[in-house]
Amino acid sequence: MNRPSHIARIGRFTALALFLFFALGPLAWIIITSLKGPKEIYTFPIKYLPSHPSLESYRQLFRFANFGIYFRNSFFVTMEGAVGAMILSAFGGYALSRFKFKSAKRAMILVLYVTQTIPTFMLMLPLYLLMADLHAVDNLGALGLIYMVSVLAFCVIMAKSFFDRIPASLEEAAEIDGCSMLQSLLRVIMPLLAPGMVAIFSFAFVNIWNELFVAVLFMSSPDKLTVPVALNSFISKAGISWDVLSAGIVMALLPTMLVFAIGQRYIVAGLTEGGVKE
Amino acid sequence: MKDLRTRNLALYLVPTFLPVALLVYAPVVKSMVIAFRRYSMFDLRDTPFVGFGNFSDIFGDSAFPFLQILGNTFIWIFASLVLQFVLGFCLALLLREKFRGRGVYTSLVFYTWAVSGFAIGLIWSWIFNGQFGLANDILMRLHLISRPIGFLSNPKYALVAVIVANVWYGIPFFGIMLLAALQSVPKELYEAAKIDGAGAVGRLFRVTIPYISATIVSTTLLRMMWIMNFPEIIYGMTNGGPANSTNILATQMINKIYKEYNYGQGAALSLIIMVLLFILAFAYLSIANRKEFES
Numbered sequence: 001m002n003r004p005s006h007i008a009r010i011g012r013f014t015a016l017a018l019f020l021f022f023a024l025g026p027l028a029w030i031i032i033t034s035l036k037g038p039k040e041i042y043t044f045p046i047k048y049l050p051s052h053p054s055l056e057s058y059r060q061l062f063r064f065a066n067f068g069i070y071f072r073n074s075f076f077v078t079m080e081g082a083v084g085a086m087i088l089s090a091f092g093g094y095a096l097s098r099f100k101f102k103s104a105k106r107a108m109i110l111v112l113y114v115t116q117t118i119p120t121f122m123l124m125l126p127l128y129l130l131m132a133d134l135h136a137v138d139n140l141g142a143l144g145l146i147y148m149v150s151v152l153a154f155c156v157i158m159a160k161s162f163f164d165r166i167p168a169s170l171e172e173a174a175e176i177d178g179c180s181m182l183q184s185l186l187r188v189i190m191p192l193l194a195p196g197m198v199a200i201f202s203f204a205f206v207n208i209w210n211e212l213f214v215a216v217l218f219m220s221s222p223d224k225l226t227v228p229v230a231l232n233s234f235i236s237k238a239g240i241s242w243d244v245l246s247a248g249i250v251m252a253l254l255p256t257m258l259v260f261a262i263g264q265r266y267i268v269a270g271l272t273e274g275g276v277k278e
Numbered sequence: 279m280k281d282l283r284t285r286n287l288a289l290y291l292v293p294t295f296l297p298v299a300l301l302v303y304a305p306v307v308k309s310m311v312i313a314f315r316r317y318s319m320f321d322l323r324d325t326p327f328v329g330f331g332n333f334s335d336i337f338g339d340s341a342f343p344f345l346q347i348l349g350n351t352f353i354w355i356f357a358s359l360v361l362q363f364v365l366g367f368c369l370a371l372l373l374r375e376k377f378r379g380r381g382v383y384t385s386l387v388f389y390t391w392a393v394s395g396f397a398i399g400l401i402w403s404w405i406f407n408g409q410f411g412l413a414n415d416i417l418m419r420l421h422l423i424s425r426p427i428g429f430l431s432n433p434k435y436a437l438v439a440v441i442v443a444n445v446w447y448g449i450p451f452f453g454i455m456l457l458a459a460l461q462s463v464p465k466e467l468y469e470a471a472k473i474d475g476a477g478a479v480g481r482l483f484r485v486t487i488p489y490i491s492a493t494i495v496s497t498t499l500l501r502m503m504w505i506m507n508f509p510e511i512i513y514g515m516t517n518g519g520p521a522n523s524t525n526i527l528a529t530q531m532i533n534k535i536y537k538e539y540n541y542g543q544g545a546a547l548s549l550i551i552m553v554l555l556f557i558l559a560f561a562y563l564s565i566a567n568r569k570e571f572e573s
Contacts, residue, residue, distance in 0.1 A: 016372050016383065019365075019449070023387045026446065029412055030401045044426070046415040092294030095287040108291070115302050116500075117555055119507045121531050122548040125312060125541050126305035129322075149301040156294050181286050210394030212510060213532065228396055235400075242404060249397050256392040264385045268454055 027253070034058070034246035041242050057247035065244060067251060069223055070230040073140055074209060075255070077226060080144030082204035085155045088148075089200055090193070093159020094185060098168060109160075115153040121213065123150075128217055138220050146218075147208040155200045162196035163189070195266045202263030206256050227252045312545035319539035332546035342522055342530060351526040353437060354512075355505050358444040363498055365445065366452020371482075373453065374460050384457075388450040395447070399514015402443035406430050406515070430516050433523035440512050440524050447511065452497065459493035460486065503558050506551065527551050 033041055034057050036050040061067045099105045127146060128137065136142035166189060174184035190197075212228040219225055225233070231252060234245050260267070313332060315325045337344050373384060390398075405412045408428035417423045429439045463486060471481045487494070509528035512518065518525035518533060525533075527547060535544040 012372060015368070019369055019372070020383065020387060022446065023390055023450065026401050026405060027389075027393075029405060033404065042410055044410050044415065045418070046410065046412060088293045088297075091290040095290035096294075099287055099291075100284065108295070111295070111298070115298060117503055117552075117558075118302065118306055119528070119548050119551050119555075121507075121528070121535070121544070122309045122552065123302060123305040125535065125545060126308035127301065129308075130305070146301065149297045152294060153298055153302070181283060206392045210392075210396070212394070212396045212513075213536075216536065228394060231396070231400065242410075245400065246404070249400055252397055253393060256394075257389065260389055260392040261385070264388065267391075268384075268388070268458070 030246050030249050033242060034250045036243070038241070038243045041246075057243040058251070060244050061247045061251065065230070065234070065248070066222075067227075067230065067248065070225050070227050071251065073224060074227040077140055077144040077147060077215075078205055078208045078255075080141065081147035081151065081208040082201050084144070084148040085151050085204045086197055086201045088152060089155035089159040090190065090197065091185075092152075092156040093161075094163050094189065096156065096160045097163035109157070112153040112157050120150065124214055124217055127214075131218065137218055138224060140219075140224055143215060143218050143226075144208075146214065147211060148204075150211075150214075151204045151207050155204055158200055158203065159193075159196065162193055162199075166192055198263050199266035202259050202267050205259045209256055209259075309545045309548060312541060313549045314546075315542055317540075317542035317545065319541065325542075328542070332542045333550075336543055336546055336550070342525060342533075346522055347525050347527060347530050350437065350522075350524060351506065351528075354441065354444070354524075354526050355502055357441050358448065358505050359498060359502055361441070361445040362448030362501065363452050363494075365449045367456055369449060369453035370456035370460055373457050384454070388454055390447055390450050391454075393447070395508060395510025396514045398443055398447050399440075399511040402439070402446070402511070403430060403515040406439045431520055433521045436516050436520055436524045440515050443511050443515060444505065444508075448501065448505075451501070455493065455497045456490065459490035463489045499558055503555050506555060527554075 032048070032050065035053040035055070036047075037052070037054065037056060040047050040050055096105065096108060099108075131137045131139075131142055131146075134142075170192075171179075171181075171184040171189055174188045175181065179187065210228065211226075212232060215226045215229045216232060219229060227248075231245065231248050234240065234248060312325075314327060314329060316328045316331065317325045369387070373380065393401075406429035408414070408426055408431055411426070411429070413429060414423070414426040418426070427435060429435045467485045467489065468481055471485050476484055506526075507528055509526065509532050512524050512526065512529050513532060516524045518529040527550065531544050531547040531551070534540045534547060
């Protein structure tokens with residue numbers, strides 16, 4: 001090993017360490033804050049580590065701030081939206097991948113891509129008015145449905161790119177053997193697409209779980225708020241108490257951490273395959 | 279048999295395109311109509327057509343000067359984008375060669391992608407807190423400043439602070455996207471460039487960047503559109519303040535809808551955003567389409 005490459009290696013690992021520190025530092029800091037008591041949170045110069053780490057903030061979060069209910073609401077809405085988008089995108093993506101008419105196919109892909117340029121806020125008001133007409137405002141089921149559609153276009157684009165890599169000869173063979181089209185899709189093709197479905201589900205889950213503004217507009221009953229709306233309401237209420245808020249933020253991060261840990265490999269593949277919007 | 283197949287495929291497309299038409303495209307059209315009406319939550323029955331009234335109200339708003347908002351929007355977009363791209367590219371180059379633990383490292387760094395914009399805003403508003411913030415603490419321990427700075431209450435620093443948070447969020451995105459592209463560059467190209475006497479920098483600019491230029495163009499364009507539509511971080515940190523210094527078009531729209539309940543102006547602002555985005559979107563789509571139909 002000669003000298004310059006040795007220095008280059010040290011430089012490279014220093015840079016990698018800095019990137020890691022910058023990426024994880026803020027997350028670590030909010031976790032540390034959530035384990036301190038109010039006394040140690042509000043000191044300057046800062047005490048970097050809590051002298052008596054405790055889960056008191058979390059206890060308060062669940063006992064007094066009803067966080068359990070918000071968590072359940074968010075989970076319900078997110079599962080409805082993400083599972084729904086995953087199922088619909090399996091059919092839509094498959095059909096789009098196998099469709100024979102070039103110009104129709106091209107137009108449909110364009111229609112899906114254009115949705116990626118539309119600001120979400122542009123949809124919020126008309127959707128709100130529509131849901132008000134249908135008496136579906138302040139309804140978790142309807143919110144989940146809207147979320148499903150909001151991620152659907154990109155999920156279909158992702159699904160199409162996954163199906164493109166699976167040769168059509170597979171389902172043709174199955175159909176010659178007597179499978180119906182639906183059977184060949186579900187029994188022959190779908191098992192091969194499992195990683196792709198994990199990517200689509202994770203993508204949808206993360207995006208829906210994190211959504212704030214639509215939920216703020218749609219949900220008003222205290223027992224129907226989602227986690228981001230609840231965090232938002234912690235702020236509006238007379239000043240921010242960072243002990244409970246930091247615990248709330250950490251709790252809001254946990255499910256996406258979990259989904260990300262499971263689906264990360266597939267998400268990366270999905271995003272880089274599908275062209276990208278978050 | 280063939281006809282049946284085509285008919286079935288068309289049937290499979292219905293559950294995608296029907297909801298997209300009803301809950302994405304129809305609302306867009308309706309929003310465009312609302313932009314030209316007086317439309318306030320306080321009186322939803324009386325929504326007269328006011329022509330360009332909402333737009334002239336936005337352009338003439340003295341409490342929220344439009345030119346300042348537009349300027350903030352462009353600084354927000356370009357500063358965030360350039361820093362995200364350059365740092366993300368560095369990260370991708372660092373990750374290109376294998377090392378032990380690269381998989382774990384990548385997932386740790388990339389996790390920020392899954393954090394919500396609003397949570398990012400909150401986390402960074404705590405870090406930039408004027409009294410108890412980590413940023414002040416570190417800068418003072420390094421003797422770079424002598425007393426705490428009110429990063430989010432001082433118009434001089436607030437825009438910088440929200441951009442730092444946005445850069446933090448975007449680096450991994452570019453890192454991952456560009457890494458995938460880098461791995462597609464054939465090794466022989468570098469060998470050839472080496473023989474021609476190109477150094478590391480020369481290889482970067484003459485081989486790597488030209489080879490992955492399509493990815494660079496499409497990711498930066500997409501990201502640009504996306505950042506423009508991304509008020510969450512700012513909402514969580516400053517909500518456009520202090521003194522309008524971090525107000526961008528998207529946060530101004532949030533203000534109009536959630537604080538003033540002025541849906542007409544909110545819709546007009548979204549139309550302005552849409553028009554500004556249209557040029558970018560057009561460029562992006564031509565690239566995306568070309569990529570789509572090459573394969």
